[in-house]
Amino acid sequence: MLDKLEIYPYQRLREEEQARSLRRKFRNSSRARLGKVVSRLKSVSISAATWQEFLTCTLTRANLLRWAGALILARAFILGEILPFAFAFAAAFAGKDRSRTAGLALFSLIGFATVASGYLLYSNIVAILVMLVAFQYVRVPAGKRWIAVPVITASLLLTTKSVFLLFTQPSFYKEMIIIFEALISGVLTFVMMVAHEAVSLGKDVEKFTFEDMTAFTILGIGIALGLTDVTILGLSPTSILCRLGILVAAFLWGSGGATMVGVLAGVIPAVSSQVFPQMLGMYTVSGLVAGLFRNFGRLGVIIGFMLGSLLLSIFIVNTHEALLGVWETAVAALAFFLLPESLKEHLPVKSLGHIGAAAEEGEAALEDEHLKEVAQDRINRLAHIFEELSLTFAETEAAHASKAMEKSYLNMLFDEVSRGFCKSCRIYGTCWEKEFYRTYKDLFDVFSLTELNSQVDYDDLPVSLRKRCIRPRELAATVNHIFESLRMKEYWEGRLSESKELISNQLRGMSAIIKNLAEELNLEASVDQELKARLLKECKRVGVRVTEITPVRTAEDQVYLRVVAPSCLDRETCDIMIAPTISSLMAEKYEVCERKCPHQMGKGGCEFILARAFGYRVVTGAAQLARERVSGDSFTVATLKDGKELLVLSDGMGVGKKASMESRAVVNLLEELLTSGFAKDMALKTINSILLLRSPGESFATVDLCIVDLYSAQADFVKIGSAPTFIKRGRQVGVISSNTPPIGILNNLETVVERRTLMPGDLVVMVTDGVLDSTGSGEERDQWLEQLLASTDDTDLQRLADRIINRALERARGKPRDDMTVLVARIESCQ
Numbered sequence: 001m002l003d004k005l006e007i008y009p010y011q012r013l014r015e016e017e018q019a020r021s022l023r024r025k026f027r028n029s030s031r032a033r034l035g036k037v038v039s040r041l042k043s044v045s046i047s048a049a050t051w052q053e054f055l056t057c058t059l060t061r062a063n064l065l066r067w068a069g070a071l072i073l074a075r076a077f078i079l080g081e082i083l084p085f086a087f088a089f090a091a092a093f094a095g096k097d098r099s100r101t102a103g104l105a106l107f108s109l110i111g112f113a114t115v116a117s118g119y120l121l122y123s124n125i126v127a128i129l130v131m132l133v134a135f136q137y138v139r140v141p142a143g144k145r146w147i148a149v150p151v152i153t154a155s156l157l158l159t160t161k162s163v164f165l166l167f168t169q170p171s172f173y174k175e176m177i178i179i180f181e182a183l184i185s186g187v188l189t190f191v192m193m194v195a196h197e198a199v200s201l202g203k204d205v206e207k208f209t210f211e212d213m214t215a216f217t218i219l220g221i222g223i224a225l226g227l228t229d230v231t232i233l234g235l236s237p238t239s240i241l242c243r244l245g246i247l248v249a250a251f252l253w254g255s256g257g258a259t260m261v262g263v264l265a266g267v268i269p270a271v272s273s274q275v276f277p278q279m280l281g282m283y284t285v286s287g288l289v290a291g292l293f294r295n296f297g298r299l300g301v302i303i304g305f306m307l308g309s310l311l312l313s314i315f316i317v318n319t320h321e322a323l324l325g326v327w328e329t330a331v332a333a334l335a336f337f338l339l340p341e342s343l344k345e346h347l348p349v350k351s352l353g354h355i356g357a358a359a360e361e362g363e364a365a366l367e368d369e370h371l372k373e374v375a376q377d378r379i380n381r382l383a384h385i386f387e388e389l390s391l392t393f394a395e396t397e398a399a400h401a402s403k404a405m406e407k408s409y410l411n412m413l414f415d416e417v418s419r420g421f422c423k424s425c426r427i428y429g430t431c432w433e434k435e436f437y438r439t440y441k442d443l444f445d446v447f448s449l450t451e452l453n454s455q456v457d458y459d460d461l462p463v464s465l466r467k468r469c470i471r472p473r474e475l476a477a478t479v480n481h482i483f484e485s486l487r488m489k490e491y492w493e494g495r496l497s498e499s500k501e502l503i504s505n506q507l508r509g510m511s512a513i514i515k516n517l518a519e520e521l522n523l524e525a526s527v528d529q530e531l532k533a534r535l536l537k538e539c540k541r542v543g544v545r546v547t548e549i550t551p552v553r554t555a556e557d558q559v560y561l562r563v564v565a566p567s568c569l570d571r572e573t574c575d576i577m578i579a580p581t582i583s584s585l586m587a588e589k590y591e592v593c594e595r596k597c598p599h600q601m602g603k604g605g606c607e608f609i610l611a612r613a614f615g616y617r618v619v620t621g622a623a624q625l626a627r628e629r630v631s632g633d634s635f636t637v638a639t640l641k642d643g644k645e646l647l648v649l650s651d652g653m654g655v656g657k658k659a660s661m662e663s664r665a666v667v668n669l670l671e672e673l674l675t676s677g678f679a680k681d682m683a684l685k686t687i688n689s690i691l692l693l694r695s696p697g698e699s700f701a702t703v704d705l706c707i708v709d710l711y712s713a714q715a716d717f718v719k720i721g722s723a724p725t726f727i728k729r730g731r732q733v734g735v736i737s738s739n740t741p742p743i744g745i746l747n748n749l750e751t752v753v754e755r756r757t758l759m760p761g762d763l764v765v766m767v768t769d770g771v772l773d774s775t776g777s778g779e780e781r782d783q784w785l786e787q788l789l790a791s792t793d794d795t796d797l798q799r800l801a802d803r804i805i806n807r808a809l810e811r812a813r814g815k816p817r818d819d820m821t822v823l824v825a826r827i828e829s830c831q
Contacts, residue, residue, distance in 0.1 A: 063100055066093050067107040069219075072226035074111025074124075082181040083124060085222040086111065088188035090128060091153040092196045094135055105132050111226070119168055127160040149193060154186030188222075191215045220245075221264070235328050242266075243305070243332035246287045248339070250301045255291030262287030282309060302333045380515065387511040413447055413482060414440070421478045427470060438464070446479055455480045512689050528553050535561075535585060544581045547605060558642060561590065561610040567598050574608050582610055589613035611643070614710035616760070618645040618825050621797030623805045625770075625820040632659025633768050633821035634667045639710075640675055647706040649823050651722065651768040653742070659701075659819070666691075666701045666743065680707065680718055681751045684743065691744030700744035704766050706825070708758065713827055715764070717754040723772050724782055727756065728763040728789045735782065760829040763797075765789060767804070770818030774808040784811070797824045 070093075073085035086108045094101045105128060112124045134156055140148045161178045165171070194215035198208065208216075220241075227238045242265035250258035262283035286308030293304030309329060422428050431439045442465040450456040458466070458473050466472045528551040539546045548564040565578060574592050583590045595608035620637050632652040640646055650666045652659030666687060673683035684703065691700060704722035708715045717725055721742030727734040736754050743749065758764070765785075772781050788807060794800045801822040808820055 063103060066100065067103045069093075069223070070104045071107040071111040073222050074108045074226070075115045075229075076222045076225035077115065077228075078184070078225070081120075081177055082184065083112070083116070084181050084185040084188055085226070086124075087128060087131060087153060087157055087185045088192045089222075090132060091135065091149055091185075091189045092192035094132055098136065101132050101136065105129060115229075123161050123164045123168075126164055127157050130160045131156045146190065146193065150186040150189040153189045154182040157185050158182035188218070191218050195219050224265075234324060235331065236324075239325070239328045240332050240335070242283065243286075243329055244335050246283060247290060247301055247305055247332060247336045250287055250290035250294055250305065251298060251336075253291070254294050255288050258287030258291040259284055260287075285311060298337060302336065305329065305333075384511070387508065410444075410447070413486075414443065416482050417443060417475075417478065421475065425470065427468075431468065435468070439468075446476075450479055450483050455483070526553055527551065528559070531559075535582065538585050539581065542581060544578060546578065554642070558612065559586075562607070563610060564605050564607050567606045571597055574606065579610060583613075612711070614643060614830055616708070616710050616713045617828050617830055618647075618708055618710070619797060619828055620647070620823065620825045621799075621801045622824070623798070623801035623822045625805050625809065625816060627655045627770070627816050627819050630657045630660050631819045631821065632656060632663060633770070633819045634660065634663035635766075635821060635823050636667050636671050637823075637825075638671055638675070640707075643710050645708040645710055645825075646671065646674060647708070647764070647766065647823060647825055649704040649722070649766045649768065649821060651702040651704075651770075651819070651821075653700050655819055662701045666703060670703070670705070674707075680705065680716065680753065684718070684720065684751055685749050688743050688746075688749040700742045702742045702768075704768075706764060706766065708764075708825075708827065713758045713760075715756050715758050717756065718751055719754075720749070720751065723767050723769050726763075726765040726767075726785065726789055727758075728765065729759065729761070731790050733786045733789045735786065758827045760827055762827045763789070763800075764825045764827075765804070766823040766825075768819065768821045770816055770820040771804065771808045771822060773817055774812035774820075797826055800824050 073089045076085040090104045198212045224238045246261050249261040266283040286305045289308035290301045290304035293300035442462045531551045535549045546565050550562040552560045590610040591613045592608050593611040632655045635649045638646045650663040652663035669687050702721040705718040717736050719738035724735050724737040801824045804822045
C-alpha cells in the first residue's frame, strides 16, 4: 500500500493558490451583488419620491371632496330604481385629469356597490366607465359645452344601458326606466355644471346668483338622498341636515322660507323610496312655528321648531323614532348655534327670488306702488260706501215727498169727515149720497176757513150746512182736531226730513274726506338697498355694533336711517358713537330724532331713527290773556318728520269754553294731518269738510299757519280769516295779511300760500284779533304793533310776547274785547 502512495512536493502551494482564487472571486461577486442591491435601492427611492409627488398632486382637498361627493351621490336613489346623480356629477366634475377621473370612477363604483346588486350594479358600472372613458377622448368646443356635455351624458347612458339590457334581460319597462334616467341625468348634468363653474371660479357664497343657489340646492338634495340609509350612533345625518336647513331658513327668511324648506325636506324620503313620509307634515309645521319666533333670535327659532315638532310627535306611534327625532333636533340646534354670527352677511339672501325679495327688496318701488294702489282702492271703496248711504237717504226722502204729493191732503180731509165723523149719522145717506156735491162744496169752504184762521167756530160754518147738519158744533170741533193733527204730523215729518237731509250731507262730507285721504296717501318711499349694504359693511369694518340699518328715501329725497343695535348701558351710545360714525359715512351730519330703548338697559335691542341734522332751529315764546276764565284761542309748535317746524294759531268764534274747544280741535287736527304727511292745502280742506258736517248752529275758527323749513329757512304762510302776521328783520317790519273767511263756512276753501326766505335772527310774530282790536277797528289797527316791533331790541322772546299783551291791554284800558294770544318765533342757525 505504501508503494502506491506518491507524494508531490508542491501540492500544498497549489491548494493555497486555489483558495486565494476562490476568495478573490467571492469578493468580486459580493461587490457585484452589493452594487446591484445599491442600484435597486436607488431605484426604489426614486420611485417612492415619484409616488409621493403623485399622491401630493392627486390627494388634494378638492379631489377628496369630489370623490366623497361621487361616493355619496352614487347612493342617491330616485323612486328606488334609478341613480342619475352619479353620472351627472362625474360628467360635470371629471374634466381631462385622468387621476381625478379614475378616482371619480372608483368611488362611484364603491357607492354603487353599497346600494345595488346584480343587473342594476353591473349596468351602472359599465355605463359610468364608458362615459368617463369617452369624455377623456371627446373634444367639446368651449362655446357648445353647456349643451354638448348634457346631451353626450344622456346619449351615452341611454346607449350603454340599452345595449347592456339587450344582452341580459330585455324588458320594455326597464327600457322606459333607462330613457327616464338618461333624461334626468342630462338635466342634472347641466345643474352640476353650474355648481362646478361656481366652484372653479372661487365665487364667494354671498355673490351667488339665483342659478348658483338652485344648483347647490339640488346638489344638497342629492347628498341628502345619498345619506338616507346611513346612521351614526343611531342618528340619521339626512334628518339632521334637513332640520338644520329649516332652522337656518327660519332665521333668515321667517315662516315663508322655513315652510318651503320644510316641505322640501319632507319630500326627500318620498323621492328616494316611493313612500309618502310622515315627516313631511312635521317639518312643515315646525318650520312655520320656528319662523314665527324669528324675532327672538336663534334661541327663539329653536324653541319654535321644537314646539312644532312636539305638536305633531303625538302622531308618531313608535316611541323610539320620536326619541331619535329629539336627539337629531338637539344635534341640529347645536350646529345652528355654532354657525357664525355673520351668517346673514355671507348668504345670498337677495338671490333667493321672492323669499329674498321679501326680506331685502320687499319695500322697493314695485311693492310700494302695489301697496299704495291696494290702500287707495280700499279707502275709495269705503268712501263709495258713505256716498251710497248718502244717496240712499236722499232717495228715501224724495220718494216720501213724491208719495205725499200723490196722496192729496184734501182727499184725506174729506175721508176723515165722511168716514169718521158722518158715518154713524142717521142722515148720512142724504148728505153723502143724495146731496153729495152740495155737502162737498160746504165742507170745502169750511176747510178753507180753517186753513186761513187756524180754526173754525160754529158761527163760521155756512148757513146751508148748519141747517142740514144735525150736529154742526161737533162737526166744527172735529174739523179743528183734524187740522191740529195734520199740523203736528207735518211738523214732525219736516223735522224728520231735515234730519235725513242733514245725515245725507254728513255722509256725503265723510265720503269727500275719505277720498281726500286716498288722494293724499303718501307711500312714495323706498329702501336704498345699495346704501344699506355699504353702511352695514363700513360699520362692521370700523367696529360699530349695528344689527340692522334701513335707509328710507322719501319723495322729497330725504334719507332716514332706521337703526337696530344691541342695547347699551347708558342710553347714549346711539348719540356718542353710532350717529357720528354714520355722519362720517354719509358725509353729512346725522342725529337721533326718535328712539325706542328697552326697559332693561343692556338687554335686548335698541331701535332709533337717524335724520339729517337741521341747518336752522326755531325758538318760540308765547303769551295769552283770556277775556273769560277759558281762552278761546289755541296754538301749537311742533317739529314735523320731514324737517319742518310747524306754528299754528287758531281763534275760535266767540269766547269761553265753546270757542276753546273749536280752536283746539282745529289745531290738533291740523297738527295730526301734517305730521302724517298731508300737504297743507289738503289738510286744510279736510278740516274744512269736517267742520261743515256740524249742525248749522255751531261755530267756526280762524287758522294762522306758518311752516318753516329747517334745512333752508324758507317759510310758508297760510292765513284763513286770521289777523296779520309780522316779520321783523333788524329795524324793518313786514306784514302778511289775507281777507279769506274763517274755516268751516264755505264748501270750497281756497288757500293762498305766501313764501318768504328767512335769515338767522328774523322774528315771526303771530297774533289773534283780540290783540289788534284792543282799541277798535280802524286804519291804525296794525300800526302800533309795527312801531313796537321796529323799535324794540329785546332778544327774550317770552318777555317780548308779554310786552305785546300788556301793551294791547293798556290800549283796551284793562278791558279786553276778545281773547288775546301772541306767538313769537326766532330763526337761529345751528352751525
